[in-house]
Each structure stands twice: as structure tokens, then as C-alpha cells.
Amino acid sequence: MIDSRNPMKNRVAIAGASTTGFQARNTGRSQTSLAAEACVRVMRQCGLQASDIDGICGSWPNAATMQSTLGIPAITWSGNPVIPIVDHIAVAAAAVHSGLCNTVLVYHAAYRLPWNTASSLKDPFRRIATPGLTDPRPGPESMASSTGYTGWAARYIHEYKVPKEHFGLVAINDRSNAALNPAAAMQDPMTMDDYLSARMIRWPLSLLDMDVPVDGGDAFIVTTAERAKDMPLPPVLIQAAALGQVRHNEEDQTTSLRCHGQQVVVEALKAKSDFWIEDIDVYFPYDGFTPIALNWIENAGWCGPGEAGSFLEANWDQARARILIDGRIPVNSHGGSLSEGGTQASGHIREAVHQLQGLAGERQVPHARRALVTAGGFFFNAQGLILHRT
Amino acid sequence: MMQKKVGDDELVALFPGEPITHDNAEHYRGRLRRELLVNRCDNCGSWHQPPKPICPECWSTSITPTPVDGAGTIFMAIFLHQGPLADGVDYSTPYPVVTVDLTSQPGVRFTSTVVGSPNEDITIGAPVVLDWTTRGAVPFPVFRLDTKDRAL
Numbered sequence: 001m002i003d004s005r006n007p008m009k010n011r012v013a014i015a016g017a018s019t020t021g022f023q024a025r026n027t028g029r030s031q032t033s034l035a036a037e038a039c040v041r042v043m044r045q046c047g048l049q050a051s052d053i054d055g056i057c058g059s060w061p062n063a064a065t066m067q068s069t070l071g072i073p074a075i076t077w078s079g080n081p082v083i084p085i086v087d088h089i090a091v092a093a094a095a096v097h098s099g100l101c102n103t104v105l106v107y108h109a110a111y112r113l114p115w116n117t118a119s120s121l122k123d124p125f126r127r128i129a130t131p132g133l134t135d136p137r138p139g140p141e142s143m144a145s146s147t148g149y150t151g152w153a154a155r156y157i158h159e160y161k162v163p164k165e166h167f168g169l170v171a172i173n174d175r176s177n178a179a180l181n182p183a184a185a186m187q188d189p190m191t192m193d194d195y196l197s198a199r200m201i202r203w204p205l206s207l208l209d210m211d212v213p214v215d216g217g218d219a220f221i222v223t224t225a226e227r228a229k230d231m232p233l234p235p236v237l238i239q240a241a242a243l244g245q246v247r248h249n250e251e252d253q254t255t256s257l258r259c260h261g262q263q264v265v266v267e268a269l270k271a272k273s274d275f276w277i278e279d280i281d282v283y284f285p286y287d288g289f290t291p292i293a294l295n296w297i298e299n300a301g302w303c304g305p306g307e308a309g310s311f312l313e314a315n316w317d318q319a320r321a322r323i324l325i326d327g328r329i330p331v332n333s334h335g336g337s338l339s340e341g342g343t344q345a346s347g348h349i350r351e352a353v354h355q356l357q358g359l360a361g362e363r364q365v366p367h368a369r370r371a372l373v374t375a376g377g378f379f380f381n382a383q384g385l386i387l388h389r390t
Numbered sequence: 391m392m393q394k395k396v397g398d399d400e401l402v403a404l405f406p407g408e409p410i411t412h413d414n415a416e417h418y419r420g421r422l423r424r425e426l427l428v429n430r431c432d433n434c435g436s437w438h439q440p441p442k443p444i445c446p447e448c449w450s451t452s453i454t455p456t457p458v459d460g461a462g463t464i465f466m467a468i469f470l471h472q473g474p475l476a477d478g479v480d481y482s483t484p485y486p487v488v489t490v491d492l493t494s495q496p497g498v499r500f501t502s503t504v505v506g507s508p509n510e511d512i513t514i515g516a517p518v519v520l521d522w523t524t525r526g527a528v529p530f531p532v533f534r535l536d537t538k539d540r541a542l
Binding site: 135136137138139140141142143147150151152153154155158199200201202203204247250252253 | 408409468471479484498532
């Protein structure tokens with residue numbers, strides 16, 4: 001079923017990516033306001049008018065709200081996919097390639113919500129913006145949603161007999177990288193002692209294993225490779241994208257750490273692209289929870305099952321307390337979900353685009369040409385994206 | 391054993407917050423009788439969980455929610471230091487949540503808590519049996535460590 005067919009390969013580009021930056025506090029702004037700011041920034045960056053956009057793709061607010069907010073006169077396609085954001089980029093690219101539209105504005109606003117921060121619960125506007133908040137809820141006896149990653153973190157430790165420090169390397173790497181990213185929410189240095197002494201939330205995961213709720217937005221322009229050439233920034237070509245999923249995709253029914261959506265993503269990307277990990281310059285494994293990143297690193301083929309922590313130790317840049325694979329490939333160079341902010345992977349994709357366009361500031365990898373993003377978790381949202389610049 | 395079937399409105403009222411649907415309502419009715427029901431296909435005999443309207447193996451729509459003994463082995467074990475408000479749950483002692491491989495229904499797991507044991511004994515691989523407590527006004531399926539194997 002997985003094959004090399006990929007007629008879209010290199011035919012669609014990300015022409016630009018912009019962000020508002022992220023803050024781990026309630027900004028006093030709506031999600032629409034944050035998304036709109038990111039959208040205006042990316043349209044200006046790419047030299048586009050509202051009338052140049054004929055496709056809109058995002059989750060919150062919906063595309064209709066975004067269109068009316070930005071005064072985009074007419075569109076021929078819109079999409080409201082679910083997170084993480086490789087989904088948005090992939091369907092936007094498919095819409096462009098198929099001719100449903102020519103130039104898509106893709107946006108994502110991360111927003112602190114009452115169910116994950118106490119201060120958001122005190123904000124009446126955020127309560128109104130979260131329908132169903134006061135409805136009765138199921139009890140705690142569930143592995144559904146984010147709790148599922150805790151369950152599989154326990155499995156990971158049990159099966160591979162690894163110390164919690166292996167998870168901590170992911171968190172410390174993110175924090176060290178975020179220090180050089182002006183858009184990042186969390187920039188104070190983090191030591192292993194800081195990591196290990198963090199407040200336990202759901203054993204075995206503590207506060208610093210979990211992405212940081214933030215306010216902020218990212219936006220992208222997705223268009224044909226030909227159109228992107230006429231825009232101000234170097235086009236970043238979409239080589240391959242995949243949304244992988246297996247049958248047993250409920251959190252507590254998933255077969256094993258070696259049989260879930262990530263393996264499908266890796267197999268599909270390898271089949272559909274011209275290069276793989278040995279040829280990339282920057283890598284973005286999703287890190288909404290620390291064990292997700294370890295599992296991606298293993299599944300991508302950098303090392304064997306259970307070996308990611310040891311692999312990171314062996315590829316650790318002591319001077320800057322970060323991962324540098326083979327002495328050259330940074331991992332989540334923007335600080336990831338754990339320190340830039342929980343962006344559901346829009347930050348990972350934006351940073352990949354910026355690295356390939358030479359816009360990554362102090363984080364810039366010299367002459368970066370190829371990026372791999374492996375977004376999402378294990379169950380129903382594993383995704384991958386290969387980007388490159390010619 | 392003749393009992394009046396609990397109506398849909400009453401069922402929803404008895405299980406506030408539970409995501410009851412046409413596909414899983416019988417499971418919840420089973421709980422009222424202290425029966426743990428898991429869907430079994432009448433055509434091919436395979437089990438599945440959570441309840442689905444069609445057999446994922448053979449696509450038969452003839453499915454019977456079937457009582458199971460609930461004995462199994464802990465596959466995942468976590469301990470909540472905070473979590474949703476729930477009757478009888480106090481997070482001052484971290485609250486165990488376990489996913490259990492059901493021994494007699496291969497490939498099927500059920501998630502609940504473990505009662506009657508200190509947290510340090512609740513570990514992956516431990517054998518458990520089904521028991522029942524009460525949540526709100528209704529019976530609630532839980533696990534208890536299977537002590538008869540612990541002499542080993």
C-alpha cells in the first residue's frame with residue numbers, strides 16, 4: 001500500500017512563514033487576533049495582497065472567520081483540518097497541486113485554554129471561548145488524550161529499562177535552543193537537576209515533560225513552486241508529506257511502541273522522497289511530551305528501539321547543552337513545544353522553513369538545504385514532512 | 391433475572407459525563423448489573439474494545455456485548471498527582487490508572503483503577519482480577535491485584 005507515487009513532489013512550495021512569537025501567559029487577546037497578526041506578517045513578507053489569496057486553511061478560528069477578519073475578497077478552497085499542522089500544510093499543498101486554488105494562507109494560533117491552565121480558567125472570555133467547559137466530565141480512569149502519552153512513557157521505561165534522564169535530554173535540548181529564539185516563551189536555562197525535581201503531574205511524567213501552554217500564532221504561504229519563485233524569499237519545496245495511522249489507534253489499545261502511526265510515516269516518507277536522515281541539515285521530532293521525541297528518533301532510524309537516550313548522550317554538544325547529531329544536525333532548533341511553546345508543530349514547520357531560507361538568526365545552520373519534520377504522537381496524529389531548498 | 395431495561399434518558403442521567411452513544415450504551419447498562427460487557431462478533435467470534443457498531447475483523451453488524459471475567463495483566467500503570475474531580479478520588483495519594491490486557495480476550499484491553507493495594511505494588515506485569523466499587527449512584531468496574539499468584 002505504501003509506495004513511491006508522489007506526483008506533488010517539489011511542485012508546491014512554502015513561500016514564507018511568520019510568527020507572532022509566543023508567551024506563557026494570557027495575552028488579553030483572542031485566538032483570532034493572534035492568527036490574524038501572523039497572517040498579516042506572512043502576507044507582507046511574501047509581498048501579497050488580500051486579493052492574491054484564494055485558499056485558506058486553519059483550525060481555530062475557522063477559515064470563514066479568518067477570511068472575513070482579513071478582508072480576503074474571494075477564495076475557491078478552504079480547509080479546517082485537525083492538529084498537528086503537517087495536516088494543514090499537506091492538504092493546502094494538495095489543494096494547490098490539484099488546482100483547487102493557487103495560493104493558500106495557512107495559519108495556526110496556539111491559545112491557552114481553561115482546561116490546561118488555571119489562569120485561563122479565570123479569564124471569562126476564555127471560558128466563553130471553550131464551549132462545554134462546565135459539562136460533566138468522565139472520571140480519571142482513562143488513557144484517552146494526553147494521558148495516553150503518560151501510559152506509553154511508563155511502557156517505554158518498563159520495556160527498555162532506561163532512566164528518566166533520557167527524557168530529560170529532550171527537555172534540556174529544547175530549553176538551550178530556545179535561549180537563542182526571540183519568539184520562545186521559556187528561555188531560562190534548565191539543568192538536569194531542574195528537570196528531575198520538576199513537579200510530578202502524572203507519574204512518570206512531570207511538568208517539564210509536557211509542552212508549555214502559550215498564546216501566539218504562526219502563518220504560512222503555500223503556493224505553486226513557479227509562483228513562489230516570483231516572491232521575495234527562497235521557495236521551500238515540499239518534497240513529501242505523510243499522515244500515518246494504524247488500525248489500533250485508541251491510546252490504550254495501541255499494539256506496541258513499535259507498531260503505531262510513526263512507523264507508517266517513516267516508511268511513507270522514505271518511499272516518496274529522494275533523501276533521508278543521513279542527508280538532512282535540521283531535524284524536528286515532535287516533543288509535546290518528551291517520550292514522543294525519543295520514539296521519533298528511534299523510528300526515523302537514528303538508532304534502535306529504546307536507544308534514543310543513549311544516542312542523544314553520544315550526540316550531545318556539551319558546550320551548549322544541546323543535541324547536535326553527528327556534530328552538525330540540531331534538533332528542534334527553535335526550542336520545540338517544550339520551550340518555544342506548545343504550537344502543535346506549527347513552530348517546528350516555521351523554524352524548518354526559516355532555517356532553509358536563511359532566516360534563523362543566531363540559530364542558523366550554515367547552508368541548510370534539507371529539513372525533516374516528524375510531527376505528532378503515536379496514535380491518530382503521527383505526521384511527517386520533508387522540505388528542501390534547491 | 392428479568393429486569394426492566396433502563397431507558398436512554400435514565401442511563402445518561404446515571405452516568406454524568408460519560409460519552410454514551412448508541413454503540414456503547416449496552417456496556418453501561420451492563421455496569422448497572424455489575425457485568426463488564428465487551429463486544430463480541432456473532433459471526434467470527436472476535437472481540438473488540440471500545441465498542442464499535444461493526445466487527446472490525448469481518449464487518450458483520452451482528453455484535454453482542456458479552457460478559458467477561460475481567461481477569462488480566464497490567465499493561466500500563468500510571469499515577470495521577472492531579473486530575474479531574476471525581477467521586478471518591480483523592481489525589482493526595484497519587485491515583486493509579488491502569489490498562490489491563492484481558493486474559494480471555496486476546497488483544498483487548500480495559501482501563502480503570504486498582505483498589506486495595508499500595509501504589510508500589512501496582513506494576514506493569516502484575517495479574518489482576520475485576521472488582522466493583524461505586525461511582526456516584528452506580529457500580530464502577532475496577533481492578534484488584536490477584537493475590538493468589540503473589541505467593542510466588
